[in-house]
Every structure is written in C-alpha cells, then in structure tokens.
Amino acid sequence: MPPLSNQYSLVTGAGSGIGKAIAEALAGQGATVGLVGRTKSKLDAATARFERIWPRPLVLTADLTNDNEVDGLRAEVEKHFARLDILVMSAGEIAHGTIESAPVADFDKLYRANVRANYRLIQSFLPLLKKGSGQVVFVNSSTGLSARPNVGQFSATQHALRAMADALRAEVNPHGIRVLAIYPGRVATPRQEKLYANSGSEYNPEALLQPEDIASVVLNAVLLPRRAEVTEISIRPLAKTY
Amino acid sequence: MSSDLVVEADDTFSTKHVEPLSGQFAVVTGAGSGIGKSVTRALAAQGATVVLIGRTRAKLDATAALCRNSENCSILPADLSSDQELDKITAELEYRFGELHILVLSAGEMACGHFSSAPVEMFDRLYQTNVRANFRLVQSLLPLLKRSHKFPGQIVFVNSSVALSARANVAQYSAAQHALKALADSLRSEVNSDGIRVLSVYPGRVATPRQESLYRNEKIEYRPEILLQSEDVASVVLNALTLPRTAEVTDITIRPFAKSY
Numbered sequence: 469m470p471p472l473s474n475q476y477s478l479v480t481g482a483g484s485g486i487g488k489a490i491a492e493a494l495a496g497q498g499a500t501v502g503l504v505g506r507t508k509s510k511l512d513a514a515t516a517r518f519e520r521i522w523p524r525p526l527v528l529t530a531d532l533t534n535d536n537e538v539d540g541l542r543a544e545v546e547k548h549f550a551r552l553d554i555l556v557m558s559a560g561e562i563a564h565g566t567i568e569s570a571p572v573a574d575f576d577k578l579y580r581a582n583v584r585a586n587y588r589l590i591q592s593f594l595p596l597l598k599k600g601s602g603q604v605v606f607v608n609s610s611t612g613l614s615a616r617p618n619v620g621q622f623s624a625t626q627h628a629l630r631a632m633a634d635a636l637r638a639e640v641n642p643h644g645i646r647v648l649a650i651y652p653g654r655v656a657t658p659r660q661e662k663l664y665a666n667s668g669s670e671y672n673p674e675a676l677l678q679p680e681d682i683a684s685v686v687l688n689a690v691l692l693p694r695r696a697e698v699t700e701i702s703i704r705p706l707a708k709t710y
Numbered sequence: 711m712s713s714d715l716v717v718e719a720d721d722t723f724s725t726k727h728v729e730p731l732s733g734q735f736a737v738v739t740g741a742g743s744g745i746g747k748s749v750t751r752a753l754a755a756q757g758a759t760v761v762l763i764g765r766t767r768a769k770l771d772a773t774a775a776l777c778r779n780s781e782n783c784s785i786l787p788a789d790l791s792s793d794q795e796l797d798k799i800t801a802e803l804e805y806r807f808g809e810l811h812i813l814v815l816s817a818g819e820m821a822c823g824h825f826s827s828a829p830v831e832m833f834d835r836l837y838q839t840n841v842r843a844n845f846r847l848v849q850s851l852l853p854l855l856k857r858s859h860k861f862p863g864q865i866v867f868v869n870s871s872v873a874l875s876a877r878a879n880v881a882q883y884s885a886a887q888h889a890l891k892a893l894a895d896s897l898r899s900e901v902n903s904d905g906i907r908v909l910s911v912y913p914g915r916v917a918t919p920r921q922e923s924l925y926r927n928e929k930i931e932y933r934p935e936i937l938l939q940s941e942d943v944a945s946v947v948l949n950a951l952t953l954p955r956t957a958e959v960t961d962i963t964i965r966p967f968a969k970s971y
Binding site (some may be wrong): 641646674675676677678681684685688689692693694695696697698699700701702703704705706707708 | 935969
C-alpha cells in the first residue's frame, strides 16, 4: 500500500510551481489531495497528470486573501475530508523594490497574501488537523532567514511567516501535529520567470532549484516516522546566478 | 472454477537496475555506532563504496557486517586527533581511490557540565575532537573531494541542535558545535565554485549508546523509543545526498517529536 494511502492533504498554490510539484508528489504516494488556487483552469491543468492516479484529487478555487472564501473553502473541504492529515501552504506573492521607493500598497498586498492569508487558513483548518495527527508545511523562502536588498517587503513577510511556524509548532506539538518550514532559494517556476523578465536579466531555469527538488525534500520529511520532526530545511541552487 | 494465472516471460526485461550511489566513494567517520553507523548502512544500501573510520576496530567490523554490499565496505580504524593518522588516512584513500565523492563527519564527543565547574580539560578535549579534528580532516581530504568531475564532492557535517541554540549545562559542547557550524558555513562558500556541496544536519536527541550513558549519568529514565533514531537522521542525509546536483540542501534541523525533558 502506498505510504500516504488514507491520508487527506490540502495544498495551496497548487496551480503551478512548488505547490503543483508537492501536490503531485503527495498523490504519487497515495494521498487524497485537495488542490487550492485562484484559477480553476490552472488547477484543472495541474490535475491532468492525476488521471492515472488514485484517489482522484479535489479541485478547489479560492482567493485566500478573502476571509469569506477561506471559510467557504473549509466548508467545502469538510464535505469531502473527515480530517486533514497534511496542510501545505505554498500560495503567496512576491514583489521587488527598495524600501525607499516600493509602494506601501505592495507592502499591504504582500502582507495579506503571504502572512494574513496563511494565518486565517491555519485557524480555519486546525480543527480538522487535530482530528488525526496532522502535519503542516510552510513553503517559505531563504529570505525568511536572511533578507537581501530589493526584497525588503517580501523578506519581512517571510520572516513573519517563520515566526508563525515556530510559534504554531510549539502550540500544536502537544496535539500531535508536526510543523515543517522549508526555506528555498530561487526555484524555476512561472513566477520566477516573470521576475527575471521584469528585471531584464537572462533566465536560466536549469541552474535554479526545480519544484521537484522541493517536493522531494518535503516528501522525505513528511514520510518520516512520527517520532521524528524535521523543523527546518534550507535548500538553494548550487550555482550562484546573481 | 479455478483460473490459472498465465505469466508470460518477457526476455527484454532487464533485472539489473542502477543504484543511486553506484560508483561513488564515501568516507564516514564515527561509523562504529549511532548516526555514523546508520548513514554507512544507508550509503551502502544505495550502492556506494564506503570506507568506515572510527577508533574501535571491532565496532567498525560490526557495522560493515550489517551493510548490504559489505564487499564494498572497508574499515580504517584511526584516531582523528592524531595528525599522523590523518596523513595515513589521506595516503590510503589517495592510493585506493584517487578521488572522494562523499564525506560524512559523524565522529565527535559530548559532555555536560555546569559552566562554573566543568573542567577546562573537557573544553580542550571537545574542541580537539569536534572542531579541530574535523577541520584537519576536511583540509586533508579536500584535494580528493575536488578531483572528480563526474561526482563532485559532498560533505555532511553531523552537528547538533545545540549548534543553533545553546542550553543550560552544555556550554562547552554548544560552543564546539557552534564553531563546527561556522566551519561548515565558511567552507561551503569557499568550495561552492568547485561544485562541492556542504550540508549541516542539526539533530536533537538521538537514541544511541552515547545518549543512553548520558541519561544513565543524569539518573533520568531512558526511553529510546521517543527519541530520534539514527535511521531518521540517515534518511534525511541520504535524501539530500541524492538530490540533483543543481540543488544544495545547506541545513536541516530535526528533533524528536516528543519533548522528553
């Protein structure tokens, strides 16, 4: 029997990039996967490779910055899942800019998408996570550990997310829930490609991390015996490309 | 009605499959027990040729005997705090393999004590075995690790959670482990352009013979089943070692899920 048979998982940001790769990897190990994203067509395309995989995935569209939609998401998931075993938070936004000039509207947008949305998501799904012995995975960023120039606003949200993961871990460990935070450097995703296009730099995706690399380390940690808890993983491209 | 299952032989199916670490040469220090022993077994299981280094021949023999491809395992008993023995190791590896692909540093010592009373001799000893010996070993083996283009070197520092956050009663040990982290981080920056990757793993308490004696000395009940097992650490190490070469896992923090103290 595949290792994650009878496990229910939810992956946000599952329409592309890291979220999509993790959703596939979970399904490959037998989990029932709910893919969450804003764009139905992207989610449907992401599940195309699930045709041959059982159990069938759930496709759930939601704008996680909208409180009503988060509540609606929870209600929908509760119709299909008796509990939640694995929650993977891979949805978020990024913007570049200096602290001197980047608009505060971007600051607010990033905070809503990367910090507040995940906060509300966790609050909504904790009851379901507590029904079994759940696991929570924060797909953070290397900027969550060490800020760089030009990504001040984004680094701030990722540092905040790190704090949330650490506080949450201490609170939910006694309930049998493990919390992993992964801090990747640059990953070859559609979002990354856009960032490079905007900056006018040459995009060499093969030198970056691949979404499957992130999925591989996350799955390894998720599959470890319950006596162990991987709390943090830092992973980056080997080659320095900037 | 019985149905006979008809199985057709397929002559084109090959039963030979390439193991992930086939053709790679690995050295593991502290291979006689604990995490070093589990990592050795995991490396051998994935097809690596492993040289086991440790102080006690009998323990190394016992580990080698447990390895799946035991014919690909060999032992090299050595005291890593001796510069002479380091030279011997380097010469032996140079002669036998000419290159090195994986180095796992799992040898070290641990001691507890209050800051006010822990003997400075213990401080010196911990620094010697956990910091200086690793520094000298990496220095000695770097040329071998840089030699292969097919399998650029990988170095794993089996560190400890106290490298990131010191606790009461382990000041000397925490200091040594913090120092070891610094070595790994500096090293990583220096060898990155050679394509060499460097991983530090920071485990919390692992169920090992050393852990058992620590609990015994403290007169605390030793419940190994709620601690990390060496295989758990080996699992995350092997996962990182077998990732595509364009990725580098730099740090992994892993701990027992249950709080036992």
